[in-house]
Amino acid sequence: MLNTDSTVVRGQISFQAQDRFDLLADGEELPATLSGNFRRTLKQQHTQLLVGDWVNGTLQAGNVRITAMQPRTSLLERSTSSRFRQSGNQAIAANLTTVVIVTSANHDFNLERLRRYHAIATVSRAKPAFLITKTDLITATDLAKLVGQLTATFPGTPVFTLGADQEPAAQLAALLRPDACLALIGSSGVGKSTLVGKLTGEDLYTKTIRQDDAHGRHATTNRRLFVLPSGTRLIDTPGMRAVGVAEASAGFAAQFSPIEELAASCQFRNCRHVSEPGCAVKAAVQAGTLPEATYQAYLKYQAKEAR
Template sequence: MNLSQLGFDPWFAARANDVDGLTLARVCAVDRGSCRVRHASDEIPAELSGKLSFHTERAVDLPCVGDWVAVQCYDHGRAAIIHQVLPRRTFLRRRAAGEGAAEQMIAANVDTAFIIQACHFDFNANRLERYLVMAADGGVKPVVLLTKTDLPGPEELQRKRALVADVTTARVMEVSSVTGAGYEELRAAMEPGKTCCLLGSSGVGKTTIVNRLLGRDAFVTRTVSDSGEGVHTTTRRQLILLDSGAMLIDTPGMRELGVLGTGDGIDAGFGEMAALTSACRYADCTHRHEPGCAVRAAIQRGDLQEERYANYLKLKKEAEYFEMSSLDKRKKDKSFGKLVKSVKKGMKG
């Protein structure tokens, strides 16, 4: 296998500086800090060098699945030490679960993100919007993949298609792991030498899709629950080589999908908003009360859904909040706390 089959192209070659004496490899799995990397001749376990581990200030700058790294092999080529992470061309990230604004890198150097929505209990247009923002933020091409299309009736399936069309103009594909419908089209969409990623909540059928594409039960799946919802099985992010030459990154289901400071990503994820805001009379229009607001006019005409606009504002506000410095956040939270105390005191009076 040559590196180009793993996705290494002139863009990465131009950025592979200071790697003399080291071997270029791609991270194919990360699990609790341990890595596996694949180079031209083998896949081996790898660990971080002391310099990389202790002098990297942000966790998101450490190797993640899909990264290109420079490694030093040892033990007769059976293991490696990672010394350098090459620049990322694209990425998928989110705000880490819990409090704070820490970033969590999901995958790097992804060409296409298949955003999975199951046509049953999991279907959620608002969550789809968040995934689209995630893809736009990292420069990744999105494709919406509807799974379990055998479960709803024709009218319900058509309703879900319409809901997706209201949210995005991205390509939409449909598959059923029960009937096999749509899988030939899905395989054709995964090009040799390109990297795809499966994104979706737990139980939407990601592992089943991987097994179907591989043509064997390479990964464990579990029977769906009595409600018809899938059961979570994937526990780590990993890059899988398909027989077609395409690469596929499988990811665990994400219960929380907080956005970071990604104003540009949100605008790209809500493509119609950019066109509308550029037509507003005022450049700093807040789209609330100003005259000549193209956004409010579109809502009144029925060209833009009120809920869609509300979600846009919600994500913008969320992104703006997490762009604030930690000091600004503390000040804001402290001021809010004083306001609450003042209100409570007034109510007692």
């Protein structure tokens, strides 16, 4: 007999890998897929479901068929520049309440970079906040200077601090409200993974599958939403780590503009200039009019953007 029983569910996307999702509904994590209609709707709107999205669906035999998405209250994207928006893979997470910009107290501290992160957070419509990590590495006087610099440059944006000897849940208490949905952004090595591990109480990054990226560093491969003991949701994604990449590559744009011009003549509009027939970029490399080094740097950049 056909089972027509279905329960309506509402929940938040906690995991996404291609067309498979996990949905967090009433404290339970359920596997989910898109209904055919909804998949077409998303395609027409040139959008995709993201971790953090609130959706409606029907539960059947332990699997949710997602039928609708609720309007987003915020959308975190890798760059504020429309130039990079068009390259796709731009959206990172939806419905964040606060974007926590993480910087370490030592040599990583760079006001110009923090300005870019602050812009990304502001454009997302989530509230920005700063977290200075590794405060154990500097003196209290120097820390006070950094905090002063941030509050003077970004009035109204709260500044939190955290040292190796301190309890993250206590230091970040004001952010860890039950209705909050947070994401951490910041350069590699500032201590984001360490922090997520401490907040979730899980040693995530030894359990997660890791893969080498172009620079021999490691990056987690899946985006995921965690629910902390406080009820706060914390989103950690490879995209968060890549935010710095898009921003750093804004400076690359000039270098790659000859490639973008050539790309207009490629046979395929979505040509990646790797092995496609009729690729004007590869042709220019072969003809010697585009330096091989520029082409190689571009491929590396593309690979990072696609992660």
